[in-house]
Amino acid sequence: MDYEAVADLGPDRRRALFERDAGVDAVRSDVRDIVDRVRTEGDVALREFASEFDGVEVGNLDVTDQTERAYEAIDDDVRAAIEDAAENIREFHEAQLPEDWREQFGEGRASDANATSEEHGSSGRRELGRRFRPVERVGVYAPGGTATYPSSVLMGVIPAVVAGVEQVAVATPPAEELSPVTLAAAHVAGADRVYQAGGAQAVGAFAYGTETVDSVQKVVGPGNKWVTAAKAEVRGDVDIDFLAGPSELLVLADETADPGFVAADLLAQAEHDPNASVVAVTDDEATAAAITDEVEDRIDDRDRADTIRSALGSDASGVFLARSMSEAVVVAEEYAAEHLSIQADDDEALLDRIDSAGSVFLGGYAPVAAGDYATGTNHVLPTNGLAKLTGGLSVDTFLRSTTVQRLDRDGLAALRETVTTLADAEGLEGHAASVDARFEDE
Ligand SMILES: NC(=O)c1ccc[n+]([C@@H]2O[C@H](COP(=O)([O-])OP(=O)(O)OC[C@H]3O[C@@H](n4cnc5c(N)ncnc54)[C@H](O)[C@@H]3O)[C@@H](O)[C@H]2O)c1
Numbered sequence: 001m002d003y004e005a006v007a008d009l010g011p012d013r014r015r016a017l018f019e020r021d022a023g024v025d026a027v028r029s030d031v032r033d034i035v036d037r038v039r040t041e042g043d044v045a046l047r048e049f050a051s052e053f054d055g056v057e058v059g060n061l062d063v064t065d066q067t068e069r070a071y072e073a074i075d076d077d078v079r080a081a082i083e084d085a086a087e088n089i090r091e092f093h094e095a096q097l098p099e100d101w102r103e104q105f106g107e108g109r110a111s112d113a114n115a116t117s118e119e120h121g122s123s124g125r126r127e128l129g130r131r132f133r134p135v136e137r138v139g140v141y142a143p144g145g146t147a148t149y150p151s152s153v154l155m156g157v158i159p160a161v162v163a164g165v166e167q168v169a170v171a172t173p174p175a176e177e178l179s180p181v182t183l184a185a186a187h188v189a190g191a192d193r194v195y196q197a198g199g200a201q202a203v204g205a206f207a208y209g210t211e212t213v214d215s216v217q218k219v220v221g222p223g224n225k226w227v228t229a230a231k232a233e234v235r236g237d238v239d240i241d242f243l244a245g246p247s248e249l250l251v252l253a254d255e256t257a258d259p260g261f262v263a264a265d266l267l268a269q270a271e272h273d274p275n276a277s278v279v280a281v282t283d284d285e286a287t288a289a290a291i292t293d294e295v296e297d298r299i300d301d302r303d304r305a306d307t308i309r310s311a312l313g314s315d316a317s318g319v320f321l322a323r324s325m326s327e328a329v330v331v332a333e334e335y336a337a338e339h340l341s342i343q344a345d346d347d348e349a350l351l352d353r354i355d356s357a358g359s360v361f362l363g364g365y366a367p368v369a370a371g372d373y374a375t376g377t378n379h380v381l382p383t384n385g386l387a388k389l390t391g392g393l394s395v396d397t398f399l400r401s402t403t404v405q406r407l408d409r410d411g412l413a414a415l416r417e418t419v420t421t422l423a424d425a426e427g428l429e430g431h432a433a434s435v436d437a438r439f440e441d442e
């Protein structure tokens with residue numbers, strides 16, 4: 001692998017980097033057929049796709065009764081690691097829980113020394129507020145194709161439970177013997193149901209329901225290109241979190257970065273999927289060369305070297321030499337990575353100039369893998385540049401907000417003129433009349 005100069009990137013290469021889709025578009029029509037079959041054939045389709053794509057003849061689709069046994073059966077050190085990670089995730093997400101609130105607005109304006117009530121158009125009080133309530137039924141997809149993802153069970157279920165969701169279901173790909181660690185994670189996180197169904201068919205089952213799988217109001221969670229395409233497909237019929245596809249990392253590195261650390265982080269995210277994308281951008285030529293050397297030196301030691309090579313070979317991956325860290329920041333902003341690692345002297349100053357990233361890792365001792373499992377932040381994050389539009393999974397994902405207002409007679413009197421004037425301007429005389437009706441005794 002060679003590094004490339006940012007200045008030399010042509011339009012095709014830029015498009016591949018900045019408009020990447022991780023193979024999702026190419027499978028949209030296959031996924032539409034899969035989802036349609038689940039919608040019309042239910043459990044039969046889930047069983048047939050399990051056989052076709054996972055090579056498993058599924059007995060019970062609902063495996064909820066296996067979770068507690070799995071929790072008791074797994075090794076003590078794995079159980080302790082799940083519980084530690086779960087605790088950190090719970091703590092961080094509990095800190096996000098918003099409180100319902102009410103406040104008085106408009107109070108005291110008329111007595112403002114510099115303004116008259118006419119200037120403000122209001123002297124009455126308005127009690128306004130927001131309240132937050134959880135959605136009732138959610139489906140969490142936990143991947144499990146070429147690796148198992150108990151960590152994604154924790155990342156999806158715990159925020160839902162913290163938000164107060166009543167029914168939290170998990171779907172994960174079937175296997176001759178399901179990962180006991182994934183099942184145990186469902187138990188620790190507090191999932192109400194666990195189904196063995198994978199890929200687009202699992203997303204379809206959550207969206208439309210089958211004989212065994214109850215339909216949900218919102219489907220969340222990460223997955224490969226088929227899972228991601230399926231979420232795009234069902235969106236509209238059911239709510240989704242966002243598209244959280246094959247993993248991505250962009251590292252901003254200056255000459256103080258340790259090239260070995262940068263390379264190790266690139267290889268770690270690349271091992272998820274041949275469609276994963278990993279990028280390093282530096283303003284230092286020696287660092288660019290050292291990162292590429294370290295990547296090459298380390299690949300063969302990795303168990304999933306083939307997957308890593310495919311991901312590194314993608315047009316959405318690479319090591320790039322920028323003319324300055326300012327140019328490197330422009331690349332990072334345009335890329336809008338799922339994970340952004342800043343391994344540079346003045347990391348906070350660089351971060352100040354970043355708006356678009358799913359989750360940021362500051363310093364050489366904050367590898368993305370730490371956040372993947374255990375810092376407590378959520379690892380379900382937007383990919384394919386969607387960090388320009390949305391953040392990652394959080395307690396908010398599972399809440400809806402309602403606004404509340406209370407007006408007394410004076411409060412409405414203060415708004416009367418504004419409301420009736422605008423209602424008349426819109427030609428909605430009945431709206432004005434509904435306000436005037438309150439003052440007919442005057
Ligand atoms: N963005 C995020 O927040 C985030 C977080 C964690 C993991 N991930 C990503 O999750 C993914 C996990 O991928 P995975 O493959 O290991 O597991 P997965 O569960 O996402 O996918 C496995 C399923 O893919 C389906 N499938 C496989 N081949 C198919 C085919 N030819 N046609 C139709 N369907 C097919 C099968 O149904 C199978 O059950 C990786 O891409 C990883 O990077 C993303």
Ligand SMILES: N[C@H](CO)Cc1c[nH]c[nH+]1
Nearest residue numbers: 149151152247248372379
């Ligand atoms: N890096 C993944 C998100 O893209 C999350 C994960 C789970 N396990 C390991 N890593």
Ligand SMILES: [Zn+2]
Nearest residue numbers: 247268269372
């Ligand atoms: Zn990871």
